[in-house]
Each structure stands twice: as structure tokens, then as C-alpha cells.
Amino acid sequence: MSLFEILRSAFRGVTANKLRSILTLLGVMIGVASVILLLAVGNGSSQEIRDAISGLGTNTLTVRASSTGGGPQQETTTAGSSEKTITLDVAEQLDAADLGHVAAVVPQVTTSLTVSTTAASETSVSIIGTTADYFDVGTSDVASGDAFTSADELTSAKVVVIGQTLATTLFPQSSALGESINVDGSPYTVVGILATQSSTGISDTNSVVIAPISRVQKSFTGFGAVNTLTVEATDSESVDAASAEIEIMLNQLLGQTEDDESYTITNQSSLLETQQASADSFTVLLGAVAAISLLVGGIGVTNVMLVTVTERTREIGIRKALGATRGAILGQFLAEAATLTLLGGLLGVVAALIGANFEINGTQPVVLDYSIPLALGVSVAIGVFFGVYPAGRAAAMRPIQALRAI
Numbered sequence: 001m002s003l004f005e006i007l008r009s010a011f012r013g014v015t016a017n018k019l020r021s022i023l024t025l026l027g028v029m030i031g032v033a034s035v036i037l038l039l040a041v042g043n044g045s046s047q048e049i050r051d052a053i054s055g056l057g058t059n060t061l062t063v064r065a066s067s068t069g070g071g072p073q074q075e076t077t078t079a080g081s082s083e084k085t086i087t088l089d090v091a092e093q094l095d096a097a098d099l100g101h102v103a104a105v106v107p108q109v110t111t112s113l114t115v116s117t118t119a120a121s122e123t124s125v126s127i128i129g130t131t132a133d134y135f136d137v138g139t140s141d142v143a144s145g146d147a148f149t150s151a152d153e154l155t156s157a158k159v160v161v162i163g164q165t166l167a168t169t170l171f172p173q174s175s176a177l178g179e180s181i182n183v184d185g186s187p188y189t190v191v192g193i194l195a196t197q198s199s200t201g202i203s204d205t206n207s208v209v210i211a212p213i214s215r216v217q218k219s220f221t222g223f224g225a226v227n228t229l230t231v232e233a234t235d236s237e238s239v240d241a242a243s244a245e246i247e248i249m250l251n252q253l254l255g256q257t258e259d260d261e262s263y264t265i266t267n268q269s270s271l272l273e274t275q276q277a278s279a280d281s282f283t284v285l286l287g288a289v290a291a292i293s294l295l296v297g298g299i300g301v302t303n304v305m306l307v308t309v310t311e312r313t314r315e316i317g318i319r320k321a322l323g324a325t326r327g328a329i330l331g332q333f334l335a336e337a338a339t340l341t342l343l344g345g346l347l348g349v350v351a352a353l354i355g356a357n358f359e360i361n362g363t364q365p366v367v368l369d370y371s372i373p374l375a376l377g378v379s380v381a382i383g384v385f386f387g388v389y390p391a392g393r394a395a396a397m398r399p400i401q402a403l404r405a406i
Helices: 003-016 018-055 088-096 150-154 164-170 213-221 236-254 268-311 313-321 326-355 371-396 399-404
Strands: 060-065 102-116 121-130 142-145 159-162 180-183 186-194 208-212 228-233 263-267
Touching: 018 268, 018 326, 018 371, 060 236, 088 102, 088 228, 088 236, 102 164, 102 213, 102 236, 121 164, 121 213, 150 213, 159 164, 159 180, 164 186, 180 208, 186 208, 208 213, 228 236, 236 263, 268 326, 268 371, 326 371
Parallel strands: 121 208, 159 186
Antiparallel strands: 060 228, 060 263, 102 121, 102 180, 102 228, 142 186, 159 208, 180 186
């Protein structure tokens, strides 16, 4: 019996009982679609987080005062400089130190205040005091207008750059550019509006006010410690080296040893690596859960094929009496099982590709290239694996016993 005849006979067997075959196809289709879609959801979620972390800059470091260290305290040396406190003066010394792997050091002070206009008011708005380098080192791009300048820092100018959400809230009918806003009752001129940014935390990154650090310290926070330092490495490969240089220099400036914990240094590259490992585990878990439904579909194939063998016992007996070999009978029923799962797999791929166009629980699925051939291959393998037992039973029948069975 040729391969073509086996396949043609298998197709006839599949279409002999259409409803039963459709239900079996449906089980396999759901299993394959689940595997592809859940892997796509895991990959999509991973990519969203990866893009958000990468957007923060993989060549930047963040230095923060440790809650267990001496960041807030104001110990002074005989020279009058602050010890164990990262101040604006410390940041300027770091920036001027010309460290080999450090391109820029940007200090930031933050507070939350009420911002208002005659049309609207917003409470607990994040106020960031920083330098003009903030817009070059960070990912905050000015969409309209201009960023403030170094000259604005020197004169403590009352100028601000605000986020898109805040601009729309405070000026719903017109552009905020060039207009005046009140920050804790003091007027400031809006010189720039930030481009829309994705929010990666509980706060809205599009509802911020950024002003010269000298003005924010003078009006709101005082001239004590700064909250954070954003350090830009010369490139993404120099992050670790930059971190080591910053740590050594900071320890010298703060008059402390490596055992002191007055600050912590973090970088986005390490966050990205940690996230990637977590995302990979999450994707594998989703794939394993989806594979269970595919396994259930394979068990359904076994059930259907056992019923088929029982119903076609007389046909098997006649074919064997006419000279059909054990291999031909085995091949026919294996081909039927593989055909069922292959068709179900193809339908599952189509369903998954359609489903991937829609957001699932707020995540846009991104189909993995290898998931389609993997799911199809596994579905056919399951068809063959779960079809072996029913096909073996059919092939093992003796002609006389098969003919007497009906």
C-alpha cells in the first residue's frame, strides 16, 4: 500500500464521522492556540518591561541615600563641608573629577507641592530640581519649547518644564507654553513641555514639574542633601567601571569607608538582567500551563481512535483477509491520528495569530517565532504518540477474529 493510498484512506476515515472529528480538532486547536498565545503574552509582558527599563538608559547609574546610612544627617568637618551627606557641592566635585568612565553627574532634589492656574489645580505634583544636563542624560525629551539652561541655574530663574498630563490639566483650552503656573503659590513660567513618557510605577511621569535645582533648593527644599545622583557612563560597557569609580570618589568626598552604607548605587543593566531572568521563568511557566491543554487534546485523540478501531473492526478484518499487511493497517490509523492533530494544529495557529492582535489583560501579545513550528510539531507528535496504541490494536487483529466481531 503506497503512502498516497494510506493518506487518502486516512482522510476518508477522518471525514467519516464529521462531528466526532470536529470535536477532536477543537480540542487540539485550543491546546495549540493556548500554547502560542500564552507564550506570546509572556513575551509581550517581558518586552514591555524590558523597553521600560531600557528607556531609563542602560548606561546610567542612580546613587541614592540609604535609609540605614547617614544620608540625611549633617555631620560637618572642620572645613565646613558636609560629611556622609550627598550635597550639590559633592555632585559638582564628582562631575568635575574627570573620572575615566563617567560622562556626567546630574543631581536631583524632589518634593511634592500643589501646582495651579486660574483654570485648574493639582495637588501632590512631583517637583524635580535638577541641572540642564538632566535633559541630555535622562530620557525626558522636550516636545515643545525649550529646556532651561545653565544660565537659568546660575540666576535661580523661575522657569519650569512640565509634563504632558499636567500641561493638559492646567491648560485644557490652550497651550501651556509661555504661560505662568503657581507652584506652592509662587509664579513660574513654562518654557517647555515634555514628550509623553510611559509610566513604570505608581506615579504619573507625565505629571511633573522640572525646574533649576538652585531655584527649587532656594524656594522649597533648602540647601541640604540631594535625593539622587544620576550618573551617565561613557557607554553601556563601562557601567560597572563607572560604578566603581563613583563609589571610590564618593567615599573620599564623604569621608567614609566601604563598610559604611550611607548610599546605594544601582544601574539599569542589572535591573534588565534580573527582569530578563524573571520574564523567561514566567514565559516557561505559561507555556507549561498551556501544554496541559494540548496534552488533554492528545488524550482525546486516543479516545476517538479507540472508538474508531472498535467501529471499523469488520473493515480491518476484510482488509487483512485481502492481504493488507500489519504495517499498512498501523500506518493507516497513525495517519488518521496525525491528520486530526495536524489540522487541529493549523487551526490553532490561525486562532492564535488572530488573538495576538488584541490586548490580553492589558498586555499586547508578541508571538515568538519558534512557538508556531514548536506547537505544530508537538501537536503532530502527540497525534502519533497517542495514536500508537489504537493503531497497534487494529494492526494486531487476526482476520478471522475481526470478521467474527461484527
